[in-house]
Amino acid sequence: MVGFKTIASHCLLALSIALAACNVHASETAAPSVAIHFSFDRPVDASMAPFFLAAKDGRFAAEHLNVSFTSAAGSPEALARVAAGDSDLALVDINALIRFRDKADTPPLKAVFVLFNSAPYAIVARKSRGIHLLSDLDGKTVGVADRDLSIRLWPALARQNGINVSHVKFFGMSAAVREPVLSAGQVDAVAGFSYLSAVNLRDRGVPADDLAVLRYADYGCEAYGFVVVANPAFAAARPDALKGFVRALIAGINATAKEPARAADEAASHIDDGDRDLELARLRTVLVDNILTDEVRRNGLGGIDPARLERSIDQIAEDFKFRKKPVAGDIFDGRFLPPVESRLIN
Incomplete structure (x- = not known):
């Protein structure tokens, strides 16, 4: 019985050494990061x-x-x-x-x-300012942040939807005040990303049912x-x-x-x-x-x-x-x- 235990012990030791050698070999041959x-x-x-x-x-x-x-x-x-x-x-x-x-x-x-x-481009507007659809922007003021990318596709979007670009006024501002300016009622809408501006406005206390999120993609923009x-x-x-x-x-x-x-x-x-x-x-x-x-x-x-x-x-x-x-x-x-x-x- 003692001899059997000794043989088993030697076998386990040999197996563990073999496994360790395999692990070392695997680590040496693994692709570097x-x-x-x-x-x-x-x-x-x-x-x-x-x-x-x-x-x-x-x-x-x-x-x-x-x-x-x-x-x-x-x-x-x-x-x-x-x-x-x-x-x-x-x-x-x-x-x-x-x-x-x-x-x-x-x-x-x-x-x-x-x-x-x-693309996440959108005009986010206040329904309480009479804006429910893109065409309602006629005669309205839209806040646009510095270096805003969404506004670069506005001419194509306006043409596709029969909007006279000269009838929409754009008000420049920094991105940091875009949502505060809209929530304070200083503009009728803002240009930006739907998942940023709309969520930020709701977080600032603007009721969700007062927000019109006019996604460019819903009005023919293919970007x-x-x-x-x-x-x-x-x-x-x-x-x-x-x-x-x-x-x-x-x-x-x-x-x-x-x-x-x-x-x-x-x-x-x-x-x-x-x-x-x-x-x-x-x-x-x-x-x-x-x-x-x-x-x-x-x-x-x-x-x-x-x-x-x-x-x-x-x-x-x-x-x-x-x-x-x-x-x-x-x-x-x-x-x-x-x-x-x-x-x-x-």
Whole structure:
């Protein structure tokens, strides 16, 4: 019996040594992590939750990626960082990318993943000021923040809906006072993002039933919204890392859709004095209106309809003189997307 125990002990010891050797070998041969510097084009809000949830759940680590996040002061700055190689990837407004690419001697930056299938552009108005529909803006005053992107597509939207642009007055202001000015009644409406301005106004005490959220997408605007853009040198040198980033982000979006409360908590933890309930309200709006659209449910996350993108470029052209108007292939590169079946919403 003693001899049996001795033999068993030796066998277990040998097995443990063999397993340890396997673990050492696996750690030595595991792919090293690729560092990715990622820039958001604005301060953190709940719409970034899929990125943070992908990080928290180990999705980037599973793809052997070490992702660090920073914020820029707008899409032009984020695009400049990517163009200079200071950031490998960035989240930017695709409509800013389209304009950026038209500059002389600009690197051929392209979007590789669409987060917002529908742009969040909206006019947020007070019904108590007589505004229920877009046509009701005739004769009204709309507050517009500095560097507001939504107003750049206003000429096309007004033409499509038979609105005389000269009959709508625009009042310039800083973004910090946009909602306070509307809630105080100093303007009739403001231009901005639906998931930001509308939720902020409700948080300031403006009754939800007094708000008219006039989403551009509901009035014929075909613009896509926020996209992940890649530095061309990084995309060429690290295609597998970029594909892994996209896979991890898709997993983050699916997790966000399934557990919005947990996702909002994670986003709020990255915001100074972040309000979990406020961010959850934003996130629910973003998921329904901008990320999980009917088009995405049909065709999967991350891609584009080339014809739609080119129609949206035509709409930009009503307020922007292109040196050479781009086509969809100049703006979007779908080579890093997984197959459609991997991009469908679970």
